[in-house]
Amino acid sequence: MVHYGEMDARAQRTRDQLESAILDLATLRPLSEITVTDIARAASITRPTFYAHAESPGDLLASVLGKELEHIREEFARAAELLPDGQVLPLEQLNRALVRHCHDNAALYRNNLVRRLPREMRDVLIDHIEWALSDHLLRHPHLAPRALHGDPEDAEYRYRQFAFYAAIAASGTVAALETWLRSPDPLDPDWAVRAITRGNAEWWQHGH
Incomplete structure (x- = not known):
């Protein structure tokens, strides 16, 4: 059974991974060249998970x-x-x-x-x-x-x-x-x- 605290912690870890990924990628190449797939791969998440946190x-x-x-x-x-x-x-x-x-x-x-x-x-x-x-x-x-x-x-x-x-x-x-x-x-x-x-x-x- 997954408790709410564990769900919150998991969501925060995912958010942290996403934020780290976009900062790293946007420092290496222009934002216009970065795709959702690039970010999902760098953050080790799926594309649907990305869209649960951001639109683009x-x-x-x-x-x-x-x-x-x-x-x-x-x-x-x-x-x-x-x-x-x-x-x-x-x-x-x-x-x-x-x-x-x-x-x-x-x-x-x-x-x-x-x-x-x-x-x-x-x-x-x-x-x-x-x-x-x-x-x-x-x-x-x-x-x-x-x-x-x-x-x-x-x-x-x-x-x-x-x-x-x-x-x-x-x-x-x-x-x-x-x-x-x-x-x-x-x-x-x-x-x-x-x-x-x-x-x-x-x-x-x-x-x-």
């Missing part, structure tokens, strides 16, 4: 990267919550964590970078940066430029405004990371952090 190789890789990006976002939020009232956590801290993530996974990102990253990899980066920046503005609403129209006291309108600014900054940050990853070796993380931080609108830190 890109979906699986985005999920793996998303775990680390979620951790970065949560750490940024946690650090912000520890600050005294009125103080704003520098965006440089978020930028540094993002650059470190890309640097630690440089082989993976560079192997899949032609002009831009594949949609799945690009979208997961943009999504998590957008969420982090939207939360930053919700935590410090006084930073955002004054609304051009609409009622600034309307919570839904204010959220849409913050999401708009977060989307602009997130897309720009990912494009900057792609440009940096295309640089010759050795990659300079400190330079990337400074450049991205300087590229952020000044009001993100000091208000408008």
Whole structure:
């Protein structure tokens, strides 16, 4: 008889094998050349088992990267919550964590970078940066430029405004990371952090 705990442990082992397989394969060759059969073989599972965990190789890789990006976002939020009232956590801290993530996974990102990253990899980066920046503005609403129209006291309108600014900054940050990853070796993380931080609108830190 198989107990639920054993089933959970087995499912987690399978998930771990899948995540390890996609990271290894995507570091060796482009995501566009990796098939479900390749991943199933590398993870020692069947194709139906793969589809029980992911829809595609890109979906699986985005999920793996998303775990680390979620951790970065949560750490940024946690650090912000520890600050005294009125103080704003520098965006440089978020930028540094993002650059470190890309640097630690440089082989993976560079192997899949032609002009831009594949949609799945690009979208997961943009999504998590957008969420982090939207939360930053919700935590410090006084930073955002004054609304051009609409009622600034309307919570839904204010959220849409913050999401708009977060989307602009997130897309720009990912494009900057792609440009940096295309640089010759050795990659300079400190330079990337400074450049991205300087590229952020000044009001993100000091208000408008």
